[in-house]
Amino acid sequence: MVETVKEYLLNKQYKELKAFLNDANEADIAECLNDLDQEELAIVFRLLNKDEAADIFARMDDDTQERMVEILSDKEVSSIISKMYVDDAADLIEELPANLVTKVLKNTSIEKRKQINEILKYPEDSAGSIMTTEYIALDEDDTVKDAFDNIRKTGLKKETVYTAYIIDKQRHLLGVTTVKDLMMEDYSCSIKNVMEENVITVNTTDDQEAVAKMFDKYDFLALPVIDSENRLVGIVTVDDALDVLSEESEEDFEKMAAMAPSEDEYLKESVWDQYKNRIVWLLVLMLSSIVTGKIISSYENAFAAVPILVSFIPMIMDTGGNCGSQASTMIIRALATDEISPKDIFKVWWKEIRIALLVGATLAIVNGGRIALQYNNIVLGTVIGLTLIFTAVLAKSLGCILPILAKQLKLDPAYMASPMITTMVDACSLVIFFNVALALINI
């Protein structure tokens, strides 16, 4: 699409471009604008349908939004902000540099500014920070007809109109209803008789990931957010839940590969920022593996006497690391998706021990057997075989216990992933290896 737009621009076919943009989807236009330079951006944005411009603006990348705010006149900023949903406006304010925040806020109505501040006051990653304060509110004495009139009148400005909340004068949440339910009822029916009173709610301070998982479980289109006094303060919509789920799993992928999580796209994040995200864990893990080196040094006599032992070090370290990573990945994910909780620790451990014995026995037979045959040395094969079995049990034990302990200690289990587990297992597996070797081989 961006090629087509650039071609229209090059040929100055603005009328055709306008018609083309008019037919295109907002999300596609936003994606295309991200790839234009400052000058092109200014032209294209002004050709957009005024009603769609705010929606397209809300869908642009953070830095394209920033570039747009720089270009636009005060009047244009004001028009866009007034049409933006308040949660999108709050996101914008959060990402902009200070000088542009000023430009945006001075072009925002007092009412909207108040709503934006309402959202900004909640901690990052809380339900409050991703909610919108625009929703359909009904009175319990309304009729179905009142409800439809209300939705028709105010609906265009709300992010979702399909779920409506029934509140009292103090904004306490009394019930919930949906347009689908309302459509099945008589116009004269009272909302009180239609509404569902057992409302599933989230609290403003709930973690956004927990909120997103509730959408997955309950298949709702929106969830009401209440404060500590059961007053409705906003709603979270399913599209926000989708964003949160993607964002949180990206974060976990990065943490599990020993990186500080970042929110930027790979190509957009600078080399320096990527360096900073990666170096801390690399240093920590590098310095930790000095311990493993010390262990090797202390068995210098063993490998001086039987030099071939050294050549098995990488195989034992790698296999131990892989066994541990498999277990820790399974457990970290099972904790993240609430399939297991810390109280399951012994059940999980017992399971991993049995898996480790099967895995270890298979590896021992294959590799121990190979070594016994290749070197015509049954003792050496036995040393490797036993080491693999002990290492598998140890690696899978650490791999399942450490994430659960982290969770219990309110740390993020995702950090107990492959890199950390591998470093620990390395040291232990070499101790096992050299001790088995010393016990079975006459050195």
Added chain:
Amino acid sequence: MVETVKEYLLNKQYKELKAFLNDANEADIAECLNDLDQEELAIVFRLLNKDEAADIFARMDDDTQERMVEILSDKEVSSIISKMYVDDAADLIEELPANLVTKVLKNTSIEKRKQINEILKYPEDSAGSIMTTEYIALDEDDTVKDAFDNIRKTGLKKETVYTAYIIDKQRHLLGVTTVKDLMMEDYSCSIKNVMEENVITVNTTDDQEAVAKMFDKYDFLALPVIDSENRLVGIVTVDDALDVLSEESEEDFEKMAAMAPSEDEYLKESVWDQYKNRIVWLLVLMLSSIVTGKIISSYENAFAAVPILVSFIPMIMDTGGNCGSQASTMIIRALATDEISPKDIFKVWWKEIRIALLVGATLAIVNGGRIALQYNNIVLGTVIGLTLIFTAVLAKSLGCILPILAKQLKLDPAYMASPMITTMVDACSLVIFFNVALALINI
């Protein structure tokens, strides 16, 4: 919740239990039923509100569904299936063992059986396999009033009523409209004038992950699925997209930890199945690291002359592996989320080289410096420092190039993750290490 239910059961307070279940949410009840034994299940399920029973059944785990089908009479099965959405019914058929499939199908109406087969014929993981064939279809000559009447009449049986599709006699897709848009229009207005003609569609054979990502991008509640002749065959709803996104990222986590992906929950999957998912990659990687062992053997003279060199092997292997995993994780995820594509390979590589130089230099200064001081041996410190820099560049290069190459070759980049990269980097980093050592130290 399950404790409360069990207590009611124990005290035989069935009336109270029925009232309790009546007030509870369907998803919560389904979760609770998963934890009951066969006998409890039979009692509780029969206490459920008949209208909600099918919905609760659809939300239960695969194996609870299986246990239910075993318990229920033909008549009960028939009643549930008739109320289930056709995509949920198709999922059920897919997961049940053959004897129970027969029981279900003989209690399913011919019409529904036809619809189920329509879905089952599409390949697993395709848009066709996750769609439902129940949606609101309108004629372009309908008025807004006709549309509402249609929704009111048929809506209860449709998974979503908020998006309606306008089709011609041959089921070609002409346009789309939403209840929100319809509510803003006059009753007498023709659908033709309200509908959006530029419809974003997916094809039956499109990958489910790509479809799920479209929901994230466009914020739709439903997407129409068309066949190769632009005929509407079904719709995918946003709740399915949420399921697919979770499922696909779990799969990637498992693949990236060198496991065959599984769909079962951790605690429910047998030890034997877990063993099978894990052992293949462990064997492959273990046998690959024999190469690394061979490399070490070939430098036997070097570490016989300078035994301290051996003690650096774990540190170099681990650091190389971690550097490589960081890069590969970033790239695998960036490929999965379409932030980069194979054509970006040189841009990405150049970026990783610069990051690697910064990272390598830092590691070299810290650890090379430490070694130079500790052993009072500048040459040894230099060997370690240079090895770390070269290893970082090599590891990050492999970590970014291999996943991109895999994608280019239509393989799954997720397998080019930590375990695979670590095994490759191990061998290379040791070659670097011993060669730098041989070049700088007089052996």
